[in-house]
Amino acid sequence: MKETAIVYCESNFGSKDGKTANGLVRSSRKFEIVGVIDSTKTGMDTGEILVEEKNGIPIFENLTDAIEKLDKVPNQFIYGIAPSEGFLKEDERGIVLRAMEKGINIINPLHEFFTDDKEFTTVAKQYGISILDVRKPAAKKDLHLFSGRILNINTPVVAVLGTDSANGKRTTSVLLEDALHAKGLNVAFIATGQTGIIQGAKYGVAIDAIPSQFMTGEIEHQIMRAYDNDKPDIIIVEGQGSLSHPAYISSGGIIRGSRPGAIIVQHAPKRERTGDFSYEKMPTIESEINLIETFSKSKVIAITINHENMTDEELNTTISEYELNHKLPTTDTLKFGCDKLITSIFDVFPELKSKQTVGLSK
Incomplete structure (x- = not known):
């Protein structure tokens, strides 16, 4: 119990x-x-x-x-x-x-x-x-430097990044993990913040408490633990902060340590200023996608919306506009679930389709 x-x-x-x-x-x-x-x-x-x-x-x-x-x-x-x-x-x-x-x-x-x-x-x-x-790191002698082992695995790695802190990346990650499990896939979720660890993630590290020299190695280490122990079909990595945020460096460590083959970006369209830093304007979804794809050399395959301060009409309109303008599947996972994300993941990693034991939901 x-x-x-x-x-x-x-x-x-x-x-x-x-x-x-x-x-x-x-x-x-x-x-x-x-x-x-x-x-x-x-x-x-x-x-x-x-x-x-x-x-x-x-x-x-x-x-x-x-x-x-x-x-x-x-x-x-x-x-x-x-x-x-x-x-x-x-x-x-x-x-x-x-x-x-x-x-x-x-x-x-x-x-x-x-x-x-x-x-x-x-x-x-x-x-x-x-x-x-929860955030207390291991002694430095027990921390890990990047080894490069992750470069030799074939398991799809999908990172859920975002345009700001506290905008729903972990929530989307957990919902996606559950939805993929429901398809019969063996999923490993890598928590990178304190909440995911408290929630009970099997693998994870509070990345913002790790000395910068060990960030990439600790992320890689958690992924390799999951890979060695559970032989997952797919690995979902939770993002932190945003790559563009001037106060945070976690996203860079997560990208370098996890080497994602595909990326989902979470955005709060009605948020005008970044969380806790009111002097800083929110980036646009366009600028964040460009930055992520340039830095990571991986493709953004979908956009997820945080509907804070949005009416249902505004949300539906925004989803339609994003899909038209960015040519990317767009959804709000809290409102509409993860079907679009799963379809996009299967398009990028077609080998996963044969591993599902439950048909795609309608």
Whole structure:
């Protein structure tokens, strides 16, 4: 049985900075999410906010409220906010400490490592609970340099990149993984961020916490682990940030380490400024595709849309315009599923068609 988890996402559930909580509510193979803490949305159902349909996961005012209303104390307390600075706010220390005192294990996705904090480790020992720093990398002696092994494998590698951070790359990746599994294919998903790892990805590394010299090697290492252990038919690699973003370098490491044979690009058409960097205008989908194809020497085979702030009419119009102007299959995987992506992947990698055991969905 899955362990139960409460996710802390004060003032941010459903927003870009709440992406860890949002992702866990949508999909968690490792934990049963029993609630989210966000006092600004107390009493609501998380599904109402994410997909306009109840899913039975409630939102609580605070930890005390959650413990009082739940049948039993959750096993895990997950910090579900992804702030750009990656550090715990001072008032949040008390919340984490209260969770420890209730006997709840702590899962920390921040760049600040709780296992390096004397107060946290002392209290954790006192109450017999564990702390997991998801982003804490292995010792440098255990990290991997790029070896070139990936150049010798024939398994199709598809990367899901994007035009900005927190715009749905991981969500699209997970939905695509599930859709390909439903076709009977053996799929390996490579998580490259903290949320995918917490969700239960078998292979992955929080790439933005790795020293730059080891980025490509660590991505390659995770892919080769999947290749050696599971012999997958296809490998899906989650993107981070964007290649054009002036503040992030993760996309470059992911492209160089995974050497994708095909790329899907996620874009939020109504987003005018990049996430957490309001001075920076969003790139166009055209400019990002050109940059990706030049840098990677791989082709973009489809576009996926993040429908934030879009009406259904605007979304449908945008999809039609993109397909006409860019000659690429375009969809919103949350609204319409992954059929277009799978068709495009099969066109690029026709050998996969013979490996599916379930016919294409209508």
